[in-house]
Amino acid sequence: MTTGAVATRPTSKGRPPGPRGHWLWGNLATFQADRLGFLRDIAKQYGGVVYLRFGYRQIWIVTEPSVIEQVLVTQAKQFRKHFALRLNPIVLGNGLLTSEGDFWLQQRRLAQPAFAKGQIAQYVPTFVEHTERMLNRWQAGENRDVLHEMMALTLGIASKTLFGADGDEHAELVRTALNVTQEEFVRRLAQPIQLPLWFPTAGNRRLVRAARDLDEIVYGFIRQRRASGEQRVDLLSRLLAARGEGNAGGMSDKQLRDECLTIFLAGQETTALALSWTWYLLGQSPEAAKRVYAEVDTVLQGRTPTMDDLPQLKETESMLLESMRLYPPAFIVGREALVDTEVAGYPCRRGTTILMPETVVHRDPRYFDRPDDFVPERWRNDFEKSLPHCAYFPFGAGPRICIGNTFAMMEMTLALAMIAQRFQFTLDPGQNITMGVQFTLRPKPGVMTTLTPR
Numbered sequence: 001m002t003t004g005a006v007a008t009r010p011t012s013k014g015r016p017p018g019p020r021g022h023w024l025w026g027n028l029a030t031f032q033a034d035r036l037g038f039l040r041d042i043a044k045q046y047g048g049v050v051y052l053r054f055g056y057r058q059i060w061i062v063t064e065p066s067v068i069e070q071v072l073v074t075q076a077k078q079f080r081k082h083f084a085l086r087l088n089p090i091v092l093g094n095g096l097l098t099s100e101g102d103f104w105l106q107q108r109r110l111a112q113p114a115f116a117k118g119q120i121a122q123y124v125p126t127f128v129e130h131t132e133r134m135l136n137r138w139q140a141g142e143n144r145d146v147l148h149e150m151m152a153l154t155l156g157i158a159s160k161t162l163f164g165a166d167g168d169e170h171a172e173l174v175r176t177a178l179n180v181t182q183e184e185f186v187r188r189l190a191q192p193i194q195l196p197l198w199f200p201t202a203g204n205r206r207l208v209r210a211a212r213d214l215d216e217i218v219y220g221f222i223r224q225r226r227a228s229g230e231q232r233v234d235l236l237s238r239l240l241a242a243r244g245e246g247n248a249g250g251m252s253d254k255q256l257r258d259e260c261l262t263i264f265l266a267g268q269e270t271t272a273l274a275l276s277w278t279w280y281l282l283g284q285s286p287e288a289a290k291r292v293y294a295e296v297d298t299v300l301q302g303r304t305p306t307m308d309d310l311p312q313l314k315e316t317e318s319m320l321l322e323s324m325r326l327y328p329p330a331f332i333v334g335r336e337a338l339v340d341t342e343v344a345g346y347p348c349r350r351g352t353t354i355l356m357p358e359t360v361v362h363r364d365p366r367y368f369d370r371p372d373d374f375v376p377e378r379w380r381n382d383f384e385k386s387l388p389h390c391a392y393f394p395f396g397a398g399p400r401i402c403i404g405n406t407f408a409m410m411e412m413t414l415a416l417a418m419i420a421q422r423f424q425f426t427l428d429p430g431q432n433i434t435m436g437v438q439f440t441l442r443p444k445p446g447v448m449t450t451l452t453p454r
């Protein structure tokens with residue numbers, strides 16, 4: 001946790017302070033052994049900007065909000081996404097999350113209208129219908145893993161809102177392929193040397209197979225839609241119709257595939273994780289859970305929610321905000337310097353990787369009283385507006401801020417409210433749930449509950 005101001009003067013070596021590492025691997029092994037604990041400890045010991053080395057890579061860990069703002073917002077043009085995001089080009093391709101420069105900007109402009117509040121309003125019936133279907137399946141007394149349930153819920157919602165796909169035809173294949181993608185990403189991240197994808201290791205073969213499965217499904221949707229010419233209320237139709245400067249003919253199939261898979265990957269799991277962590281926290285905090293029950297009972301009076309109810313579901317929303325403070329699904333944001341520049345007063349060489357761990361920043365006692373506790377009431381009275389920019393950034397910040405943040409907040413608030421109408425947020429006793437660090441932050445091994453109607 002950052003405890004003091006940033007050192008703004010360069011050290012004698014002209015770089016931020018930091019722990020010594022192994023002569024060859026640098027700090028990689030210590031980082032891999034306990035990533036979250038290591039990041040928290042070095043921020044505490046060395047301050048808001050810390051220098052590390054992973055093999056030949058120079059890594060800065062930045063936890064000071066004003067410096068994060070510098071990297072993500074004010075000097076955003078001097079940075080690109082960090083190397084780890086380029087480890088899996090076969091799945092993400094050149095979609096919004098990984099593309100850069102003018103091409104990214106053009107694609108972002110084309111996709112942005114599809115994520116405007118008014119457009120997302122059209123997906124509200126899908127959010128509600130899928131949540132209702134899940135709740136109708138749930139039986140009192142059943143033992144279920146909330147993480148598994150939320151993954152299935154958001155997979156259904158993502159398939160419908162992106163491709164207009166109903167039913168579970170591809171669900172299992174997609175679930176497996178997404179898991180392989182994550183596992184292989186983490187494995188590649190831990191390797192000091194990256195073997196090219198054509199090299200026939202078991203891991204590479206799994207990844208190539210997963211990408212092929214996903215391709216088949218997504219290209220199938222694209223071809224069907226092009227052939228039918230049908231206009232639907234889904235993101236694929238909007239992306240197909242998107243036209244802009246230098247893009248008079250619309251996106252190619254390959255680009256559509258990259259954007260669709262990126263949106264799917266970026267949006268499905270993160271949302272499920274935030275909902276699962278929120279259940280976990282509410283399960284440990286019956287007082288907070290009672291406030292959610294009271295709010296949904298008063299606002300909804302037993303009926304299904306609509307978009308118009310969202311402004312009244314403030315308690316429910318604050319549970320999600322607090323949950324993403326403690327357990328941010330995308331727990332680290334990273335960048336790489338494109339040019340020699342200066343960050344926090346230090347010379348920052350081209351190629352330097354800057355990692356900004358939300359898990360540390362979101363628990364900084366300078367901004368969050370009782371930083372490790374679940375205190376959803378802190379979000380009342382526009383608390384967020386009182387925070388320095390980038391002290392809380394579950395959706396990132398600056399030009400690359402999450403395009404789906406409004407989508408995610410609406411989806412999650414409605415789902416949480418509907419769950420609270422019907423079931424209690426209970427937890428099976430004796431579970432040891434920890435933070436599983438992959439590409440995202442998962443409750444490990446899951447969140448077991450015995451379904452208890454209210």
Ligand code: HEM
Pocket residue numbers: 081096097098108262263264266267268270271274328329330333334393394395396397399400401402403404405407408
């Ligand atoms: C709780 C849910 C979510 C969280 C915590 C989250 C978090 C993030 C973060 C931190 C970034 C910025 C990454 C960076 O700057 O390097 C991001 C980008 C992105 N997110 Fe989300 N996200 C969520 C939901 C969604 C949803 C629902 C969608 C789509 C439907 C989505 C699509 C994207 C895309 C396409 C980008 C890349 C944007 C760009 O670079 O232009 N996300 N997300």
